[in-house]
Amino acid sequence: MKFFVDTADVKDIRELNDLGLLDGVTTNPSLILKSGGSIAEVTKEICSIVQGPVSAEVVAVEYKEMMREADFLSKIADNVCIKLPLTLDGLKACKDLTSSGRLVNVTLCFSANQALLAAKAGASFISPFIGRVDDIGLDGMELIQEIRQIYDNYDFNTEILAASIRTVNHVKQAALIGADVVTAPPATLKALVKHPLTDKGLETFLADWEKTGQKIG
Ligand code: E4P
Numbered sequence: 001m002k003f004f005v006d007t008a009d010v011k012d013i014r015e016l017n018d019l020g021l022l023d024g025v026t027t028n029p030s031l032i033l034k035s036g037g038s039i040a041e042v043t044k045e046i047c048s049i050v051q052g053p054v055s056a057e058v059v060a061v062e063y064k065e066m067m068r069e070a071d072f073l074s075k076i077a078d079n080v081c082i083k084l085p086l087t088l089d090g091l092k093a094c095k096d097l098t099s100s101g102r103l104v105n106v107t108l109c110f111s112a113n114q115a116l117l118a119a120k121a122g123a124s125f126i127s128p129f130i131g132r133v134d135d136i137g138l139d140g141m142e143l144i145q146e147i148r149q150i151y152d153n154y155d156f157n158t159e160i161l162a163a164s165i166r167t168v169n170h171v172k173q174a175a176l177i178g179a180d181v182v183t184a185p186p187a188t189l190k191a192l193v194k195h196p197l198t199d200k201g202l203e204t205f206l207a208d209w210e211k212t213g214q215k216i217g
Helices: 010-018 029-035 039-049 063-074 088-099 112-120 130-135 140-154 168-177 186-191 196-212
Strands: 002-006 024-026 054-057 080-085 104-109 125-128 159-162 181-184
Touching: 002 010, 002 186, 010 039, 010 186, 024 181, 029 039, 039 054, 039 063, 054 104, 063 080, 063 088, 080 088, 088 104, 088 112, 104 112, 112 125, 112 140, 125 140, 130 140, 130 168, 140 159, 140 168, 159 168, 168 181, 168 186, 181 186
Parallel strands: 002 024, 002 181, 024 054, 054 080, 080 104, 104 125, 125 159, 159 181
Antiparallel strands: none
16 A cells, blocks of 8 residues: 655655655645645655655646646646546546646545546546545445445556545555555654554563663674
Protein backbone atom coordinates (compact mmCIF):
# COMPACT_ATOMS: atom_id res chain seq x y z
CA MET A 1 0.00 0.00 0.00
CA LYS A 2 1.28 3.46 -0.89
CA PHE A 3 1.17 6.27 1.67
CA PHE A 4 0.30 9.80 0.56
CA VAL A 5 0.04 12.67 3.02
CA ASP A 6 -3.00 14.91 2.78
CA THR A 7 -1.58 18.35 3.50
CA ALA A 8 0.06 21.40 1.95
CA ASP A 9 2.20 21.98 5.05
CA VAL A 10 5.76 21.82 3.78
CA LYS A 11 7.27 21.26 7.24
CA ASP A 12 5.12 18.18 7.84
CA ILE A 13 5.81 16.87 4.34
CA ARG A 14 9.56 17.25 4.82
CA GLU A 15 9.43 15.42 8.17
CA LEU A 16 7.45 12.46 6.82
CA ASN A 17 9.56 12.29 3.68
CA ASP A 18 12.74 12.18 5.78
CA LEU A 19 11.25 9.21 7.67
CA GLY A 20 11.02 7.41 4.34
CA LEU A 21 7.27 7.00 4.66
CA LEU A 22 5.99 9.05 1.77
CA ASP A 23 4.97 7.88 -1.69
CA GLY A 24 3.14 11.08 -2.61
CA VAL A 25 1.09 14.08 -1.49
CA THR A 26 -2.49 15.24 -1.98
CA THR A 27 -3.59 18.84 -1.66
CA ASN A 28 -6.91 20.57 -2.23
CA PRO A 29 -8.07 24.22 -2.24
CA SER A 30 -8.87 24.11 1.49
CA LEU A 31 -5.39 22.80 2.31
CA ILE A 32 -3.78 25.48 0.09
CA LEU A 33 -5.80 28.10 1.99
CA LYS A 34 -4.55 26.66 5.29
CA SER A 35 -0.92 26.75 4.07
CA GLY A 36 -1.18 30.51 3.47
CA GLY A 37 0.87 30.27 0.25
CA SER A 38 0.13 30.52 -3.46
CA ILE A 39 -0.79 27.26 -5.20
CA ALA A 40 2.10 27.62 -7.67
CA GLU A 41 4.75 28.24 -5.03
CA VAL A 42 3.50 25.68 -2.51
CA THR A 43 3.09 22.97 -5.17
CA LYS A 44 6.55 23.69 -6.57
CA GLU A 45 8.15 23.36 -3.14
CA ILE A 46 6.28 20.13 -2.35
CA CYS A 47 7.28 18.65 -5.71
CA SER A 48 10.92 19.39 -4.96
CA ILE A 49 10.70 17.46 -1.67
CA VAL A 50 8.69 14.40 -2.73
CA GLN A 51 9.49 12.27 -5.76
CA GLY A 52 6.04 10.66 -6.09
CA PRO A 53 2.81 12.20 -7.41
CA VAL A 54 1.70 15.50 -5.89
CA SER A 55 -2.00 16.16 -6.48
CA ALA A 56 -2.87 19.77 -7.28
CA GLU A 57 -6.54 20.55 -7.80
CA VAL A 58 -8.17 22.64 -10.51
CA VAL A 59 -10.92 24.98 -9.35
CA ALA A 60 -12.63 25.51 -12.71
CA VAL A 61 -15.94 23.70 -13.22
CA GLU A 62 -16.07 23.95 -17.00
CA TYR A 63 -13.99 21.71 -19.30
CA LYS A 64 -12.04 24.36 -21.26
CA GLU A 65 -11.04 26.31 -18.17
CA MET A 66 -10.16 23.05 -16.38
CA MET A 67 -7.79 22.20 -19.22
CA ARG A 68 -6.20 25.65 -19.04
CA GLU A 69 -5.66 25.32 -15.28
CA ALA A 70 -4.39 21.76 -15.72
CA ASP A 71 -1.87 23.02 -18.26
CA PHE A 72 -0.65 25.69 -15.81
CA LEU A 73 -0.36 23.20 -12.93
CA SER A 74 1.35 20.57 -15.11
CA LYS A 75 4.13 23.02 -15.92
CA ILE A 76 5.04 23.41 -12.24
CA ALA A 77 6.83 20.04 -12.08
CA ASP A 78 6.87 16.62 -13.74
CA ASN A 79 5.38 14.91 -10.69
CA VAL A 80 2.26 17.08 -10.52
CA CYS A 81 -0.87 14.94 -10.65
CA ILE A 82 -3.91 16.91 -11.82
CA LYS A 83 -6.83 16.63 -9.43
CA LEU A 84 -10.24 16.93 -11.08
CA PRO A 85 -13.74 16.85 -9.58
CA LEU A 86 -16.07 13.97 -10.35
CA THR A 87 -18.33 15.81 -12.79
CA LEU A 88 -18.98 15.27 -16.50
CA ASP A 89 -16.59 18.10 -17.36
CA GLY A 90 -14.04 16.64 -14.96
CA LEU A 91 -14.32 13.21 -16.60
CA LYS A 92 -13.92 14.71 -20.08
CA ALA A 93 -10.80 16.55 -18.92
CA CYS A 94 -9.58 13.33 -17.28
CA LYS A 95 -9.87 11.37 -20.52
CA ASP A 96 -7.94 14.03 -22.47
CA LEU A 97 -5.22 14.52 -19.88
CA THR A 98 -4.54 10.83 -19.25
CA SER A 99 -4.57 10.17 -23.02
CA SER A 100 -1.76 12.69 -23.32
CA GLY A 101 0.21 10.99 -20.54
CA ARG A 102 -0.67 13.13 -17.50
CA LEU A 103 -1.38 11.67 -14.08
CA VAL A 104 -4.94 12.43 -12.96
CA ASN A 105 -6.59 12.03 -9.56
CA VAL A 106 -10.39 12.17 -9.78
CA THR A 107 -11.63 13.53 -6.48
CA LEU A 108 -14.87 13.95 -4.53
CA CYS A 109 -16.00 10.37 -5.20
CA PHE A 110 -18.92 9.23 -3.08
CA SER A 111 -20.36 6.28 -5.03
CA ALA A 112 -19.21 3.11 -6.77
CA ASN A 113 -20.83 4.25 -10.02
CA GLN A 114 -18.82 7.48 -9.93
CA ALA A 115 -15.67 5.40 -9.47
CA LEU A 116 -16.67 3.22 -12.44
CA LEU A 117 -16.98 6.33 -14.61
CA ALA A 118 -13.59 7.62 -13.46
CA ALA A 119 -11.95 4.31 -14.36
CA LYS A 120 -13.58 4.39 -17.81
CA ALA A 121 -12.22 7.93 -18.23
CA GLY A 122 -8.74 6.51 -17.60
CA ALA A 123 -8.13 8.09 -14.18
CA SER A 124 -4.77 7.26 -12.60
CA PHE A 125 -6.34 7.54 -9.13
CA ILE A 126 -9.88 7.62 -7.79
CA SER A 127 -10.38 9.33 -4.42
CA PRO A 128 -13.36 8.00 -2.44
CA PHE A 129 -13.89 10.21 0.63
CA ILE A 130 -14.34 7.74 3.49
CA GLY A 131 -14.69 10.18 6.40
CA ARG A 132 -17.24 12.37 4.65
CA VAL A 133 -19.35 9.30 3.79
CA ASP A 134 -19.21 8.22 7.46
CA ASP A 135 -20.18 11.77 8.45
CA ILE A 136 -23.60 11.40 6.80
CA GLY A 137 -24.29 8.08 8.52
CA LEU A 138 -23.23 5.78 5.68
CA ASP A 139 -20.28 3.38 5.57
CA GLY A 140 -17.18 4.74 3.84
CA MET A 141 -15.45 1.37 3.96
CA GLU A 142 -18.34 -0.29 2.14
CA LEU A 143 -17.68 2.18 -0.68
CA ILE A 144 -14.01 1.16 -0.85
CA GLN A 145 -15.04 -2.50 -0.87
CA GLU A 146 -17.50 -1.96 -3.74
CA ILE A 147 -14.97 -0.05 -5.83
CA ARG A 148 -12.32 -2.74 -5.20
CA GLN A 149 -14.69 -5.41 -6.45
CA ILE A 150 -15.75 -3.46 -9.55
CA TYR A 151 -12.17 -2.58 -10.51
CA ASP A 152 -11.08 -6.20 -10.02
CA ASN A 153 -14.06 -7.50 -12.05
CA TYR A 154 -12.91 -5.53 -15.07
CA ASP A 155 -9.16 -5.28 -14.47
CA PHE A 156 -9.20 -1.48 -14.34
CA ASN A 157 -5.76 0.01 -13.70
CA THR A 158 -7.10 3.04 -11.82
CA GLU A 159 -5.64 3.03 -8.30
CA ILE A 160 -8.02 3.33 -5.36
CA LEU A 161 -6.79 6.22 -3.23
CA ALA A 162 -8.67 6.07 0.07
CA ALA A 163 -9.16 9.73 1.09
CA SER A 164 -10.81 11.75 3.84
CA ILE A 165 -9.12 9.45 6.35
CA ARG A 166 -9.88 10.41 9.95
CA THR A 167 -8.54 7.54 12.07
CA VAL A 168 -5.81 4.91 12.17
CA ASN A 169 -8.60 2.35 11.96
CA HIS A 170 -9.60 3.80 8.59
CA VAL A 171 -6.05 3.09 7.39
CA LYS A 172 -6.15 -0.51 8.63
CA GLN A 173 -9.55 -1.20 7.10
CA ALA A 174 -8.58 0.34 3.76
CA ALA A 175 -5.43 -1.81 3.73
CA LEU A 176 -7.42 -4.98 4.56
CA ILE A 177 -9.83 -4.29 1.70
CA GLY A 178 -6.94 -3.68 -0.69
CA ALA A 179 -7.05 0.05 -1.42
CA ASP A 180 -3.91 0.82 -3.43
CA VAL A 181 -3.13 4.10 -1.69
CA VAL A 182 -4.19 5.88 1.45
CA THR A 183 -3.93 9.63 1.90
CA ALA A 184 -4.08 10.78 5.50
CA PRO A 185 -3.25 13.87 7.55
CA PRO A 186 0.30 13.92 8.99
CA ALA A 187 -0.90 13.24 12.55
CA THR A 188 -2.81 10.12 11.46
CA LEU A 189 0.17 8.72 9.56
CA LYS A 190 2.43 9.28 12.56
CA ALA A 191 -0.15 7.76 14.93
CA LEU A 192 0.10 4.43 13.06
CA VAL A 193 3.30 3.65 14.99
CA LYS A 194 1.74 4.06 18.41
CA HIS A 195 0.99 1.17 20.75
CA PRO A 196 0.97 1.35 24.58
CA LEU A 197 2.64 -2.08 24.86
CA THR A 198 5.51 -0.89 22.66
CA ASP A 199 6.05 2.10 24.98
CA LYS A 200 5.75 -0.06 28.11
CA GLY A 201 8.04 -2.78 26.76
CA LEU A 202 10.69 -0.24 25.75
CA GLU A 203 10.54 1.39 29.17
CA THR A 204 11.17 -1.98 30.89
CA PHE A 205 14.01 -2.95 28.55
CA LEU A 206 15.74 0.40 29.09
CA ALA A 207 15.33 0.22 32.88
CA ASP A 208 16.77 -3.34 32.98
CA TRP A 209 19.60 -2.36 30.68
CA GLU A 210 20.50 0.52 32.99
CA LYS A 211 20.86 -2.04 35.83
CA THR A 212 23.41 -4.09 33.86
CA GLY A 213 25.76 -1.09 33.91
CA GLN A 214 26.84 -2.01 30.38
CA LYS A 215 27.33 0.06 27.25
CA ILE A 216 27.02 -1.12 23.68
CA GLY A 217 30.12 -0.41 21.63
C1 E4P B 1 -8.27 14.04 -0.68
O1 E4P B 1 -7.54 14.14 -1.64
C2 E4P B 1 -8.78 15.19 0.09
O2 E4P B 1 -7.81 16.20 0.04
C3 E4P B 1 -9.02 14.89 1.53
O3 E4P B 1 -8.73 13.55 1.86
C4 E4P B 1 -10.30 15.40 2.08
O4 E4P B 1 -10.39 15.07 3.44
P1 E4P B 1 -11.38 15.77 4.46
O5 E4P B 1 -12.74 15.17 4.27
O6 E4P B 1 -10.82 15.44 5.81
O7 E4P B 1 -11.35 17.24 4.16
